[in-house]
Amino acid sequence: MENSQRTLVLLRQIIRSTDMQDKEISRSTGLTLPQLMVMQTLRESLRLTTGELAKEMALTQATVTSILDRLEKKSLIARERGTEDKRKVWVSLTDSGLELMKGAPTTQQDIFVRHFEDMQTWEQSMVVASLERVAFMLNAQHLDAAPVLDIGQLDRAQDEHLKN
C-alpha cells in the first residue's frame, strides 16, 4: 500500500480513537460531546468570552450560547458580564465544574503520556516532527484551495511555507 494512503488510514484511525475516548468520557461525566468540548476548552484557558469559545470550537456564537445555557443550569460554568467592556461575557468553570473535569478526563491523557514517555528520546522527537509535518500539510490545504484560480497567490502561499 502506498505511504500516502497508509497515512490517511492512520489519521482516520487516530481520529476515531480520540472520538471514542471522548464518547467514553462523555458517558462517564453525563455530558454531551459539545458540552464536554466546552468544559475541556475552559479547563485550559480558565476564562474566555463566548465569542472566543465559539471561534475555538469552530461553532456559531448562537450555538455556544445554547450549550452554555445548559452547562450553567447544571452549575458547571459561570457567566460574568465584562466590567471594562460590558458587551463581553466571561465564561469560566465553577468549582463543581472543575471538580468534574479533575476525574476521568485527564486520566485518559495520562495513559497516553505514560506510554509516550516510555519511548526513547529520539523516537519522541521523530513523532513530534512527523506530527508537525502532517499538521502543516493539513493546514496547507486551506491555503492552497483558492490558488488553483490565482497563481500569484499560490506563489505567495509557498513563500509563507518556506518562512516556517
Added chain:
Amino acid sequence: MENSQRTLVLLRQIIRSTDMQDKEISRSTGLTLPQLMVMQTLRESLRLTTGELAKEMALTQATVTSILDRLEKKSLIARERGTEDKRKVWVSLTDSGLELMKGAPTTQQDIFVRHFEDMQTWEQSMVVASLERVAFMLNAQHLDAAPVLDIGQLDRAQDEHLKN
C-alpha cells in the same frame, strides 16, 4: 515544552484541521456532517447493512436510521432488504450519490497526497511509523483501562502488543 504535551497539542491541531475540512465539504455538498460521514463510509465499502454502518460510525442504529431516512429522501442512497437474511437492510450509494461524492470530497485529500508525495521517501516512512506508534498508543488506552484492576489482563494485553 515537553514532547508529550507538544504531541497532544499537535493531535488536537490535526483533528481540528480535518474537522474544518469536513465542514468545508459539508458546506459545498449541502450535506450535514453526519450525512457526509455516512456517504464517505459508503463510498469505500459500496454496500453495508445499517448495523455495520452504525458500528463503523460509533452511533446507535436508531440514529443511523434517521440519517439514512434523509439521505434516501434526497435519493443519495438506496436501501434494499436482504434476500438471504431478510432482517438485514443493505445500504448503498445511488448514481447521484456517487456523483456527489466524486466532486469536492476527494480533491481535499488529493492536495494532502500531493504534499505528502513531495517528501523524501525516508520522511514518508518516518511519518507512517510515527502515526502507527501514536495510533497504537491511543488504542492501548482502551486495553489498559481495565487492567488497573486486573493485573493478569494487563500482562495478556502487553503480550498482545508484542505480537504486532
Added chain:
DNA sequence: CTACGTTTGTTCGTGTTTCAAACTATTCAA
C-alpha cells in the same frame, strides 16, 4: 414442528445541537 430467545432494523418520545435571522446593548469613530 413448535416455542423461545436472539438479531436486525424501525418507530417513538425526549432532549440536544446547529444555524440563520432578528434583536438588544455597548463601544467606537466621525
Added chain:
DNA sequence: TTGAATAGTTTGAAACACGAACAAACGTAG
C-alpha cells in the same frame, strides 16, 4: 450626537442522538 460595528442572546426550524418499545426474521432446543 449620530451611525456603524461588535458581542451576546433570542427565536424558529431542521437535524442529531439516544433509550425504549416494537415487529419481523432467524436459529435452535425440545
